[in-house]
Amino acid sequence: MINSISKTKKGERIKKDKNVYFRTDLLQIINEDFLKTTLIPHNSIDLIVTSPPYNVDIHYNSYNDKINYKKYLEFTARWLTKAYKLLKEDGRFCLNIPLDKNKGGQQSVYVDITTIAKKIGFKYHSTIIWNEGNISRRTAWGSWLSARAPYVIAPVEVIVVLYKKHWRKPSGSGKSDITKKEFIEWTSGVWNFGGESKKRVGHPAPFPVELPRRCIKLFTFTDDMVLDPFLGSGTTLIACALTNRRGIGVEIDKTYCETAKNRLIIEGKIIQSKLEF
Numbered sequence: 001m002i003n004s005i006s007k008t009k010k011g012e013r014i015k016k017d018k019n020v021y022f023r024t025d026l027l028q029i030i031n032e033d034f035l036k037t038t039l040i041p042h043n044s045i046d047l048i049v050t051s052p053p054y055n056v057d058i059h060y061n062s063y064n065d066k067i068n069y070k071k072y073l074e075f076t077a078r079w080l081t082k083a084y085k086l087l088k089e090d091g092r093f094c095l096n097i098p099l100d101k102n103k104g105g106q107q108s109v110y111v112d113i114t115t116i117a118k119k120i121g122f123k124y125h126s127t128i129i130w131n132e133g134n135i136s137r138r139t140a141w142g143s144w145l146s147a148r149a150p151y152v153i154a155p156v157e158v159i160v161v162l163y164k165k166h167w168r169k170p171s172g173s174g175k176s177d178i179t180k181k182e183f184i185e186w187t188s189g190v191w192n193f194g195g196e197s198k199k200r201v202g203h204p205a206p207f208p209v210e211l212p213r214r215c216i217k218l219f220t221f222t223d224d225m226v227l228d229p230f231l232g233s234g235t236t237l238i239a240c241a242l243t244n245r246r247g248i249g250v251e252i253d254k255t256y257c258e259t260a261k262n263r264l265i266i267e268g269k270i271i272q273s274k275l276e277f
C-alpha cells in the first residue's frame, strides 16, 4: 500500500509508504536516502545513534565512500542539518566517527565534523573514546625508526555526544533501566569492547550491538524513540529491540535492508507474530 496511514498498537499514526521496507509496532526500516526521506516527523526523535560513511573507500553497494574531503564535509553538513530538525528539543545524538583519517591524506575528522555540528546548532556534551583494541588499523609506520616522517595513529574511534537544546530531559516515560554497575562503568568515557565481524553480519562496516545498546540505556528512557539514519545491517534496531525502545532506521541500499530485517528477526528476537510485512 502506498502513502496510506495506519495505526500502531499504541494508536500512533504512521505513514505507510513504498519506502517502508519492514515494520513492527515498535520498529521500522526505511529504504531511502536519508537526505530525501519525508517519513520521519520533525521534533520526534529522542536519540540518534549512528555511524555515517567514513569516506575511507569502503565498498558499499549503493554509496561511493571515496569522495574528496571538501565534498564529504558538505554531505556531512547536509545530513546533520536534517538530523537536527528531527530531534526533539531535549533530543540527544551519539555520533560514532573516526578520530583521524590517514588513508588518502591526514585529516582531523572528529574536529571537523564536531565543528560543523556546532555551527548547525548542536550543543556539545562530551566525547566517548571507543577502544576496540584493533591494532590492525595501522596502515604504515611512515619513516621506520626515524624522525624524518613517522606516522602516529590512535587505534580508537569516538562517539561524540551532542544534544539539541537542553541536556536535562523532561520528555518521555522518566523510567531508566540501566543497572548501577553499567552506569558507573559507562559514565567513564573510555569504552573497551571489540568490533563486529563484517563476514558474520554481511555488511562491510558494522558496529557491534554493544555500542548502540550502551548509548540507548544511558541516554534514553524506556519507550523512547531512537533513529539511525545510516542503518547498514540493522545493529541499532537490534539494540532497540533488546531494550524495548521504539526505533527507525534509514538505509539507502535494499540488500542491507534485507540483511537488517533478517538480523532483527534472529538477533533482535522479533517474533514472527509481530511482523506486519
Ligand SMILES: C[S@@+](CC[C@H](N)C(=O)[O-])C[C@H]1O[C@@H](n2cnc3c(N)ncnc32)[C@H](O)[C@@H]1O
Pocket: 032, 033, 034, 035, 050, 051, 052, 053, 054, 060, 061, 062, 063, 203, 205, 206, 207, 208, 229, 230, 231, 232, 233, 234, 235, 236, 250, 251, 252, 253, 256
Ligand atoms: C558505516 S555504515 C553503517 C553500519 C551500521 N552501523 C551497522 O552496524 O551495520 C553506513 C551505511 O550508510 C548507508 N548510506 C550511505 N549513504 C546513505 C544515505 N544518504 N541515506 C541512507 N543510508 C546511506 C550505506 O549504505 C551504509 O550501509
